Amino acid sequence: MTAFVQATLYGLLQGGLLALVAVGFSMVWGVMNVINVAQGAFVVLGAYIAFALNSTLGLDPLLGMFVAAAVLFLFGYAVQRGLINLVINAPIYLTLLLTFGLDLMLVQGMNIAFTADFRSIPTSWAGKSLALGDIRIPLGRLIAFGVAVAVTLLLVAMVTRTRTGLSIMATGMDRGAARLMGIRARHVYALTFGLAAALAGLAGAMVGTVGTFNPAAAAGYTLLSFVIAVLGGLGNMYGALVGGLVIGLVEAWAGQYLPGTWVNAFAFLVLILVLLFRPSGLVGRPFYASRVEV
Amino acid sequence: MGTSSADVSTPARVATTTARPRAEARWRRPLPWAAGALVVLACLGLQTQLYTGQERTVTTIFMFVALAQAWNIIGGFTGYASFGQVVFFGLGGYTTAVVMYHWQWNFWLALVVSGLLAAAFGALIGLPLLRLKGHYFAIATLGVAEGMREVVTNLPDLTGGGAGISIPTVGPGAPTAYLGNDGFYILFLLLAALAVLSAGLVSRSKFGLALRAINQDEAAAGSMGINTTLAKVAAFTLSGFLVGLVGASYAFQQVTIFPERLFDVDITVLMVVMVVIGGSGTVLGPLLGAVALQYLSEYLRQHYTNLHTFILGAIIIVAVILLPQGVVNYAREAARTRDFSLLRNVRRYRL
Amino acid sequence: MSEGGAAPETPVLDVRGLGRRFGGLQALADVSFTVPRGRTLGIIGPNGAGKSTFINLVTGHIRPTSGRVLIDGRDMTGARPWSVARAGVARTFQIVKPFRGMTVRENVAVGILYGPEGTGIMSHALTAADEVLEQVGLGALADRPPGELTVADARRLELAKALALRPRLLLLDEVMAGLRHREIEPSLALISSLKKQGMTIIAVEHVMKAILAISDEVLVLHRGRVLTSGEPDAVLSDPRVIEAYLGHRYVKRQRAVSRDA
Numbered sequence: 001m002t003a004f005v006q007a008t009l010y011g012l013l014q015g016g017l018l019a020l021v022a023v024g025f026s027m028v029w030g031v032m033n034v035i036n037v038a039q040g041a042f043v044v045l046g047a048y049i050a051f052a053l054n055s056t057l058g059l060d061p062l063l064g065m066f067v068a069a070a071v072l073f074l075f076g077y078a079v080q081r082g083l084i085n086l087v088i089n090a091p092i093y094l095t096l097l098l099t100f101g102l103d104l105m106l107v108q109g110m111n112i113a114f115t116a117d118f119r120s121i122p123t124s125w126a127g128k129s130l131a132l133g134d135i136r137i138p139l140g141r142l143i144a145f146g147v148a149v150a151v152t153l154l155l156v157a158m159v160t161r162t163r164t165g166l167s168i169m170a171t172g173m174d175r176g177a178a179r180l181m182g183i184r185a186r187h188v189y190a191l192t193f194g195l196a197a198a199l200a201g202l203a204g205a206m207v208g209t210v211g212t213f214n215p216a217a218a219a220g221y222t223l224l225s226f227v228i229a230v231l232g233g234l235g236n237m238y239g240a241l242v243g244g245l246v247i248g249l250v251e252a253w254a255g256q257y258l259p260g261t262w263v264n265a266f267a268f269l270v271l272i273l274v275l276l277f278r279p280s281g282l283v284g285r286p287f288y289a290s291r292v293e294v
Numbered sequence: 295m296g297t298s299s300a301d302v303s304t305p306a307r308v309a310t311t312t313a314r315p316r317a318e319a320r321w322r323r324p325l326p327w328a329a330g331a332l333v334v335l336a337c338l339g340l341q342t343q344l345y346t347g348q349e350r351t352v353t354t355i356f357m358f359v360a361l362a363q364a365w366n367i368i369g370g371f372t373g374y375a376s377f378g379q380v381v382f383f384g385l386g387g388y389t390t391a392v393v394m395y396h397w398q399w400n401f402w403l404a405l406v407v408s409g410l411l412a413a414a415f416g417a418l419i420g421l422p423l424l425r426l427k428g429h430y431f432a433i434a435t436l437g438v439a440e441g442m443r444e445v446v447t448n449l450p451d452l453t454g455g456g457a458g459i460s461i462p463t464v465g466p467g468a469p470t471a472y473l474g475n476d477g478f479y480i481l482f483l484l485l486a487a488l489a490v491l492s493a494g495l496v497s498r499s500k501f502g503l504a505l506r507a508i509n510q511d512e513a514a515a516g517s518m519g520i521n522t523t524l525a526k527v528a529a530f531t532l533s534g535f536l537v538g539l540v541g542a543s544y545a546f547q548q549v550t551i552f553p554e555r556l557f558d559v560d561i562t563v564l565m566v567v568m569v570v571i572g573g574s575g576t577v578l579g580p581l582l583g584a585v586a587l588q589y590l591s592e593y594l595r596q597h598y599t600n601l602h603t604f605i606l607g608a609i610i611i612v613a614v615i616l617l618p619q620g621v622v623n624y625a626r627e628a629a630r631t632r633d634f635s636l637l638r639n640v641r642r643y644r645l
Numbered sequence: 646m647s648e649g650g651a652a653p654e655t656p657v658l659d660v661r662g663l664g665r666r667f668g669g670l671q672a673l674a675d676v677s678f679t680v681p682r683g684r685t686l687g688i689i690g691p692n693g694a695g696k697s698t699f700i701n702l703v704t705g706h707i708r709p710t711s712g713r714v715l716i717d718g719r720d721m722t723g724a725r726p727w728s729v730a731r732a733g734v735a736r737t738f739q740i741v742k743p744f745r746g747m748t749v750r751e752n753v754a755v756g757i758l759y760g761p762e763g764t765g766i767m768s769h770a771l772t773a774a775d776e777v778l779e780q781v782g783l784g785a786l787a788d789r790p791p792g793e794l795t796v797a798d799a800r801r802l803e804l805a806k807a808l809a810l811r812p813r814l815l816l817l818d819e820v821m822a823g824l825r826h827r828e829i830e831p832s833l834a835l836i837s838s839l840k841k842q843g844m845t846i847i848a849v850e851h852v853m854k855a856i857l858a859i860s861d862e863v864l865v866l867h868r869g870r871v872l873t874s875g876e877p878d879a880v881l882s883d884p885r886v887i888e889a890y891l892g893h894r895y896v897k898r899q900r901a902v903s904r905d906a
Contacts, residue, residue, distance in 0.1 A: 035429055083611065090618045090643040092428050093375035097570060098614045100563055104607030112600060186645050223440070226433055262448055268441030275434045276422055500758050500765060503747070507755050510744040513706055516726030517736055519759035519810060523725075575746065 002134045007252045013141040015248020016241075017210070020148035020203040021221055022228035023155065023240040024196025030235015031172030031192050034084060034095050038103035040221030042197050045106060046072055046204025047121070047213045048114055054121050061121045065147070065205030069198040076197025081190040088189070103218070110215040121208040144206040149241070151202060155195075156237045168192050172235060227271050233280050326494065326577075334487050341479055349475050353547075355588045356482035357540055361561070362568040362580035363489035364536035367496060369566065370574035372529045373509030374424060377562055378435030381442045382412040382534040384556035386541030388446055391459045391551055394469055396452075398462070401470035405542045412538025413531045420530040424523070436559065443557035458552040461545065470546075478547050485543060489536050493577045496532070505529055506575070571613045573620030582621060618643055655718040656681050657814045657845040658703070663712035664869075665698055672698045673869045676712070680814070685846040687860030687877065689853075691890045694866040696849045697739065700816050704736050705729040717813065731761045733813035737803040737820055743791035749802055750774045750787040756809025774809065781805045781835060797828040804835065814845045821852040833858050853881070853891070853899040865890065 025039040036042075049071055050064035059067075079102065087094050126140025159165035171178040171188045179185050207213060207221075228247055232239025247267070254266055337352075344352060361383070369375045389408040393399040399407075423434050446453050453459055463472040473481060496502045504525045507515035516522050545551050564587070572583020590609070594602040616636050617624050628634045656679035663676040673695040680686050690696055701707040703714055705726040713722045716732050724732075735756075744752050753774035757764060764770055778784050781801045786794065791802060800820055807815060817836075821829055829852065836859050840846065850856045856863060857877055864874040867889045873880055880886055881900075887893055 029429070033429070035432075083615065085645040086615050086640055087618060087643050088645045091373075091375075093369070093377075093432065093566060094570065094614050094618050094643075096375075096377070096432065097563075097567060098611055101607040101610030101614065104603050104610070108601070108604040108607065112604070189645065226436075230433065262444070265441050265444035265448065268437045268444065271437045272423075272434050272441070275426060275430050275437070279426070279430055498767075500767060500770075503751065503755055503758065503767075506746055507744050510746065511738075511742045513726070514738055514742065514744070514806075515755070516706070517704055517730055517738075518756045518806060519727050519730040519761070519763070520755070521725070521727045 003256060006135055007256045008249065009135060009137065010141075011249035011252025012245060013138075013145045013248070014252065015245035016145040016148040017141075017203065017206055017244075018224055018228060018248055019241045019244025020151060020199060020206070022225040022232075022244055023152055023237055024199035025222075025225035026229035026232060026234055026240045026243075027155075027237065028193055028196045029229055030233075031168060032088065032189055033092065034088070034193070035092075035099065036193075036196070037096060037099040037222055038106055038218075039196075039200055039225045040218035040223075041103050041106035041110070041215075042072055042076070042200035043204040043207060043221045044110065044213055044215060044218045046201030047208035048110060048119075048204075049201065050205035050208050051119050051121050061123060061205045061209050062143075062147075064121075065202050068201040068205045072201030073194040073198035075194075077190045077194030079197075080193035081186065084193065085186055085189060103222070107215045107218050110218075114215070116214050116216065118212040118214045119208070120212045121205075123209055126209045138210070140210045144210050147206055148203065151199065152237060152241050155199070159237065164191065168195075227267060230271060230274055230279075330487070330490060330494070334483065337483050338480075341476065346475055349479055351589075351592050353475070353479045353482050354592075355585055356479075356486040357544065358564065358568060358584040358588045359486040359581055360482070360489035360540045361537060361565045362572070362584040363486075363493045363577075364533045364540070365562075365565040366493060366569045366574060366577075366580045367505075367536075368526075368529045368533040370569055370576070370580070371496065371502060371505040371509065372526060374526065374530070375428075375432050375566070376435040376530070376533075377432040377559075377566070378437070378439035379533065379537055379565055380557055380559065380562040381435070381439035382416065382537035383541035383544070383561060384439075384442060384446065384553070385415055386412045386538030387545035387551055387556045388453055388459075389538075390542040390545045391461050392452060394461045394546075395459055398469045401546055405539060405546075408542035409535050409539040412541070413535035416531040416534030417527055420527040420534075421523075424526040424530060436562075439557055439559065439562065443553045446557070447553045453553075456553065458550050460550040463549055472549075473546070478543070481543055482540075485536075485540055488539075490577065490581060492532065492536060493580070496529075497577050501525070501528070509575075567610055567613075570620055571610075571617065573622030573624070576620070576622045579620050579622040615640060656715075657717060658847070659715040659718070660703070661713045661715070663699070663702060663709055663714065665702055665707060666710045671869055673702065673866075674711075676866075676869075676871055678864060678871065678874060680845060680847060682845055683840075683843050684861045685840055685848065685859050687856040687863045688847060688849045688866060689851070689856060689863060689890065690866035690872070693868075695869040696866055697818065698869075699866065700736060700818055700847075700849060703729070704734060704816065727759070730759075730810055731763075733761055733810070734816065735807035735810040735812035735814070736816035737800075737807050737818050739818045739822070741796075741799045741803050743794070743799060743802055743806075745790065745792055747791075748788050749783060749791055749794070750778065752791060752802060753777050753805045753809045756806050760810035762811060777805050777809050780808065782831070797824060797832075800824070800832070801835075808839075812844075814847070815839070817846060817848040817850075819849055819851065821850060821855045824852075829855060853895070854902055857881070857899065857903040 021043055025036055028034050028036050046065070046068040049068040050061045053059040053064040053067060054061060084095060084098060087098055123140070125143065128139040130137040130139060130142070159169060167178065167183045167188050168191065171183055171185050175185055224247065228240055228243035231246060232241070232243030250267065250270070258266065340352070341349065365376070365379050386408040389411050390401070390404040393404045393407065394401060419438055423431060423438070426434055447456050449455065450457070462468045496505070504515065504520045507518070507520060508522050508525060512522055541556065545556070568583035568587045569580045570583070571587060572581065573579025591602070591606060594605055598605060616639060618639060624639070658680040660679070661677050664674045665672050676699065688696055688699070698707065702709050705724050705728065708723045713720060715721065716729070716734060719732065721729055721732060744755065750771055754767070754770040757770040757773045775784065775787055778787050781804050783798060783801050783805060786798065791799065794802060804820065821832060824832065833855060836846065840859065846859070848856070848859060860877050862874060863877045863880040865872040865880060865886050872885055872889060873883050881891065
């Protein structure tokens with residue numbers, strides 16, 4: 001029983017972090033119909049930035065993550081404005097290819113700059129754990145979970161209440177109409193992508209504190225983002241949270257009760273089933289055309 | 295090009311000659327087939343001129359020509375961009391490896407069976423998956439490929455799992471003698487020719503017209519009597535069959551295979567890049583794209599080992615932005631409209 | 646036009662209690678009527694009334710959630726679009742999207758290759774396509790890519806593609822939309838000639854002049870239900886129709902225009 005509760009707790013904590021990894025990806029896909037294959041690379045890049053700040057300046061990743069977010073925001077904005085905006089009206093696999101090329105460049109770039117060694121960001125607090133009866137709660141994971149959930153909720157608030165956020169949603173729903181109402185779509189798209197990159201960078205910094213990472217880990221995070229985004233419904237931020245928690249739980253429970261190696265196969269099966277039977281995601285609304293392209 | 299105010303009852307007269315008499319074009323029709331035959335003969339002749347290393351490079355080029363053409367059938371003609379085609383590659387490869395290792399089957403028999411099994415799998419998953427559109431279809435096929443890799447890794451008794459499996463090629467256990475560099479050169483050349491031939495036949499046939507119609511407007515295609523489900527599944531199955539054959543041959547060539555390599559998503563991506571850069575929906579495009587990209591990749595790998603992926607990524611980005619329709623389509627359209635501006639390309643798709 | 650068809654008394658289209666829900670929205674409910682051979686039915690109604698849903702239900706692009714569709718007496722409820730096409734039902738699409746990457750001729754050839762006659766030979770299909778193009782007046786543009794056509798010509802191409810199926814029933818989805826006044830005349834002439842050949846037509850339209858010119862009978866859809874149907878003049882003077890859709894002055898004007906035409 002304890003093992004089950006422990007696994008559940010672990011799954012939830014991990015799931016919250018995974019949600020943060022995926023929420024930007026889901027937003028970009030939902031709002032702009034762009035699949036960012038380089039999402040994982042953004043995450044790992046954020047981790048490296050926090051790592052570099054920590055090892056050279058001794059900056060705690062809880063502060064370093066803001067720097068990582070800022071750097072990635074600028075990078076993401078530039079990429080969208082300068083590259084992706086140029087192919088946004090082309091058949092979908094072209095944007096896929098473009099982000100794939102970006103991913104190749106980023107991963108190889110990080111390999112050259114940082115080598116393929118596994119790294120992690122040492123902190124004074126990540127290794128400790130709280131005890132609740134027989135259950136141990138790793139402090140690092142708890143804090144990462146807290147950051148993740150807080151940021152996701154902040155994102156939802158920003159998107160539904162600020163003018164910028166509303167313009168993002170409006171452009172996502174009907175680009176033509178949004179432009180006719182004075183919204184600068186190029187800027188809004190770039191803002192969205194930059195925001196998503198910033199979130200990925202933030203998540204990366206947190207990932208760096210609770211585990212190890214190297215450039216090759218990027219692919220895994222991209223794949224996870226796919227699964228979570230689909231599960232939660234594209235562009236649906238609460239959905240990303242739900243999707244992340246579900247995946248975290250599924251992985252934790254499967255890790256406990258299934259022979260370890262079948263977990264991934266199971267995850268893919270779930271992905272395919274969701275796509276076939278409930279493409280709007282577990283939380284999304286069916287029949288509702290979430291986006292009109294002009 | 296509007297109607298003139300005086301002449302309203304006749305359709306707009308465009309200042310052009312009436313339709314070319316079709317007889318004039320007849321002599322041009324066998325031209326591509328003849329050219330293709332010549333190219334195959336040339337490649338056979340080329341073989342005698344190459345060193346072993348070069349021969350292997352060209353063999354790999356043939357392999358990708360076949361793969362690119364196969365992807366083009368479902369992704370280019372029909373417009374269903376599959377990001378999981380490598381699943382057929384892996385299935386073909388592992389089927390061959392398994393039957394040759396466990397039951398000492400002859401390679402040629404294994405080759406045919408692998409192709410057919412891959413095709414059957416394509417028909418099986420095609421039916422549900424081809425109901426999905428665009429990104430969803432891409433992701434679902436990717437999920438299938440990744441999932442199959444996991445399944446293969448988790449059946450070590452059958453497939454050797456993560457440790458790999460080796461096809462017996464020497465000694466009494468070997469059902470077929472190893473083909474060697476020269477043999478594989480010819481095998482992959484034939485596979486490439488088969489793929490190009492298939493693509494060519496499809497392109498010019500009633501079937502190809504249906505696929506193009508589905509690509510443009512699936513609802514309208516259905517309303518014109520095209521059984522879109524059947525056509526899509528047929529295209530997907532054909533593509534899977536060809537890729538399966540290539541995978542089987544690859545397995546035999548490599549002797550020892552591993553799941554990560556046989557189900558590597560990079561293989562799918564390379565297929566897609568080659569078709570896109572060359573020109574999707576044409577027969578010449580994937581051919582050129584495969585040759586150019588594979589040659590480029592080899593060159594980069596040899597001379598810039600560290601930066602090779604980095605530069606490849608940059609090239610992909612530039613190619614996608616400047617030539618989204620691919621070289622062949624760009625060339626054809628530019629020749630027709632006499633407008634060679636690349637900027638026009640960018641303006642067409644930009645926000 | 647009765648090869649393989651049912652007895653002449655069987656209506657070409659018989660719709661019974663047809664309905665479709667989307668989640669909480671009842672887009673169409675309890676629609677029943679018949680269209681006898683050789684007649685032209687005009688369907689009008691405000692936006693959102695369910696006209697497009699109706700066409701999609703008949704042609705098989707959407708499955709009905711209730712009711713039945715009989716074509717020439719055969720139950721084709723929920724049949725796939727290609728089965729419906731092969732049963733002799735052709736349609737035009739409101740948003741015209743010709744098959745790019747093919748010539749105008751090839752666009753039409755698709756219908757000939759895959760229609761009820763289903764010839765397998767490309768060259769025969771291409772020749773037959775030319776005949777259809779002549780019929781709609783696009784003969785000179787057969788070799789052009791469809792992207793170069795004007796709106797009016799593109800509509801003609803839509804019609805040609807539908808006619809390529811040698812249909813028994815032709816469903817026209819707002820073919821007059823967006824046409825200038827002097828472009829409407831030739832389209833009306835084309836439809837009249839089809840009527841003379843005995844074609845059964847259902848036309849969904851907003852352009853009243855066209856509805857009055859071609860319809861033998863008019864049906865009004867409102868909020869997914871049939872409001873009324875009958876003689877064009879009677880329907881257009883029906884106060885419920887005027888209130889729901891037309892407006893008094895508009896009806897007077899349209900009557901005047903069609904009387905002068």
